[in-house]
Amino acid sequence: MPPLALRPFGPGTWVAEAVNAEPARANAGAVVPSLVVLAGDGVLVVDPGPHLRWGRRLLAAIRRLTPLPVRWVVNTHAHPEHVLGNAAFAALRPRPVFVASPQTAALMRARCAACLDHLRALLGAGTLAGTGIVLPAPALRDGTRFATGAIDWRVRVFADAHSPSDTVLYAPASGLLCAGGLATRQRVPDLREGSLAGWQAALRELLGWEVRRVAGAGVGTPAQTLAPTLAYLDALEADIARAWRSGGDAADAARAVPGDGFRHWRGVSPRHALNVQRAWLELEDRYLREAPPG
Numbered sequence: 001m002p003p004l005a006l007r008p009f010g011p012g013t014w015v016a017e018a019v020n021a022e023p024a025r026a027n028a029g030a031v032v033p034s035l036v037v038l039a040g041d042g043v044l045v046v047d048p049g050p051h052l053r054w055g056r057r058l059l060a061a062i063r064r065l066t067p068l069p070v071r072w073v074v075n076t077h078a079h080p081e082h083v084l085g086n087a088a089f090a091a092l093r094p095r096p097v098f099v100a101s102p103q104t105a106a107l108m109r110a111r112c113a114a115c116l117d118h119l120r121a122l123l124g125a126g127t128l129a130g131t132g133i134v135l136p137a138p139a140l141r142d143g144t145r146f147a148t149g150a151i152d153w154r155v156r157v158f159a160d161a162h163s164p165s166d167t168v169l170y171a172p173a174s175g176l177l178c179a180g181g182l183a184t185r186q187r188v189p190d191l192r193e194g195s196l197a198g199w200q201a202a203l204r205e206l207l208g209w210e211v212r213r214v215a216g217a218g219v220g221t222p223a224q225t226l227a228p229t230l231a232y233l234d235a236l237e238a239d240i241a242r243a244w245r246s247g248g249d250a251a252d253a254a255r256a257v258p259g260d261g262f263r264h265w266r267g268v269s270p271r272h273a274l275n276v277q278r279a280w281l282e283l284e285d286r287y288l289r290e291a292p293p294g
């Protein structure tokens, strides 16, 4: 497998070149900028990508950087394009430690088989060939530390934000934040499995931290990733609130909330309309509880 391109992203840190889009046959699922960190006597990989082939190309690229073993593989959340690349690292000896939050580990155990089938149908059997399921240990608990060599990561686990469980790793010494699916860049975020309120709260918290670089579904500074992702979600809430107050309903939500201001982002169609539907139901539920009719 030819190595994929790794872009330097600060001292001892690289991100894989990936397509800024959702998984599709045209991009072979190569949409996750997997993070590679040289951590003392070993290598940390965060979100090793969508399948065995990508994982092997990532491993080949790591081999060109360093002979040190891959010791740790982190799965930030249970979306298949982020985790099925585990398969490429499971055969290594010594075997790396695979870790995730308890909720992510449980979700992967429950549904990775179905997610693998789904991704195979989406991307093609050839692309997913040989990809097996490698489950992480439920070792990353909210509020704890995770040591990789000399790097002491703070672990924060957000329930119901971008997904049912989103793990964030933060290295205070370098200001590096591994944000998983919480941060996008110039791409409409995917709320399909998330909570608007939970995601907004997570991003508001992260924006209060001393972060210099963010590696997630989008890569860059906080101002390029965390802040615009939050701006999109805040605009979604404000526009839905306005439409709700003027008597709109879920059936014409997409027309009432066109997403002006974000039409130039990638993935607007169909993702924005789907986000509106999802967020509308969440907000309608909240409005009805706060001010029951009659």
Ligand SMILES: [Zn+2]
Residues within 6 Å of the ligand: 077, 079, 162, 163, 181
């Ligand atoms: Zn995701």
